[in-house]
Amino acid sequence: MLSCTEPRRPFTLSSPACEEFAGPPWGARGRFYDLSWAISGRRSSGSHFLSLRFRICRATEPVCRGGPCSPPAPQSRPRPPRASCAGSALRPGPGGSMGRARDVGWVAAGLVLGAGACYCIYRLMRGQRRGDRGRRLRPSRSADLTDGSCDDVLNAEQLQKLLYLLESTEDPVIIEKALVTLGNNAAFSANQAIIRELGGIPIVGNMINSHNHSIKEKALNALNNLSVNVENQSKIKIYMNQVCEDVFSDPLNSAVQLAGLRLLTNMTVTNDYQHMLNSYLTDLFHVLLIGNGSTKVQVLKLLVNLSENPAMAEGILSVQMDSSFLSLYNSHTAKEILLQALTLFQNINNCLKMDGHLSSQTTFTNGSLFFLFYGEECAQKMRALVNHHDADVREKVVIMKC
Secondary structure: OOOOOOOOOOEOOOOOOOOOEOOOOOOOOOOOOOOOEEEOOEEEOHHHHHHHHHHOOOOOOOOOOOOOOOOOOOOOOOOOOOOOEEOOEEOOEOOEHHHHHHHHHHHHHHHHHHHHHHHHHHHHHHHHHHHOOOOOOEEOOOOOOOOOOOOEEOOHHHHHHHHHHHHHOOOHHHHHHHHHHHHHHOOOHHHHHHHHHOOHHHHHHHHHHOOOHHHHHHHHHHHHHHOOOHHHHHHHHHHHHHHHHHHHHOOOOOHHHHHHHHHHHHHOOOOOOHHHHHHHHHHHHHHHHHOOHHHHHHHHHHHHHHHOOHHHHHHHHOOEOOHHHHHHHOOOOOHHHHHHHHHHHHHHHHHHHHHOHHHOHHHOOOOEHHHHHOOHHHHHHHHHHOOOOOHHHHHHHHHHHO
């Protein structure tokens, strides 16, 4: 994605019943942003979070499909002929009394049908309001600010109370619920700035030191959403070393590890803080090799961000790497992992061509990632992937060879 200094592309709804969702900004040349949204006490990925935007209008408003809400086109409904009135009497039709009776019959039928239709619509809309009550996005009026409900969008006063609650309570259950609510609200661009101005980032940042893994995870998720805002990153950067230590010391594939990786991914969308990960590159590649599918994808997203910066390329290529790394480029590797691994290789190629480093092989020792990438075994794998069954993979390999 593009540099996060570029204009955001919010999902904006023009209806007053709708709320603006600030999606992840586009990063520089294919870099990644991640958002965390907790629903009913469970975590969900950014894609799940984005899917909620199709349900954020009130039940009485039109459903938005990626653009401004517009009122539904009026539907034509057959209506009986209207009787013309003069005073309070119906004018007789062309057929005299028979015409008058026919007109009265039409009016009566229309009234009955209209009343029936109105009643049906009333019952339908009442049922939709009840059924959608848990899904609508609305300002919270509840006194309980820790319910974590995804339809509660807190205002500045409520966010201030929530932050005060986080500072003043020692109850882990309340802290966890408050962090979930705060993290969900931090997914909206306006709240990202409000929370910063209220001094909320240090309050949340201190929670990552908790010995309670669930609290630590929720705090990382909240920081993750807050880090989408560029101004917030300058305040979050002081926690990056601690996050790195937690990522590599926590159990493999744990929720805390994944939450930390997502935060680091957001913090490396720009080049400003990438140098802070120089001493952790070997650890990142180690987790990449031994992690499960979800962990591999998240580490690769982070490495893709780093590999687009020529200043980071030499450090990445200098990492001592086991030859099993090349198994990522096998034809049976999961598509998402394979595409990210190919993008990593493509970025490194671009950096070397840009800075003319292809001739400086002597700066890399045997066993380094450089010799794996530019050895014969990797070249064979690239040739084999030209015939991969997936069109996206074939296209990526062809682009790399150009």
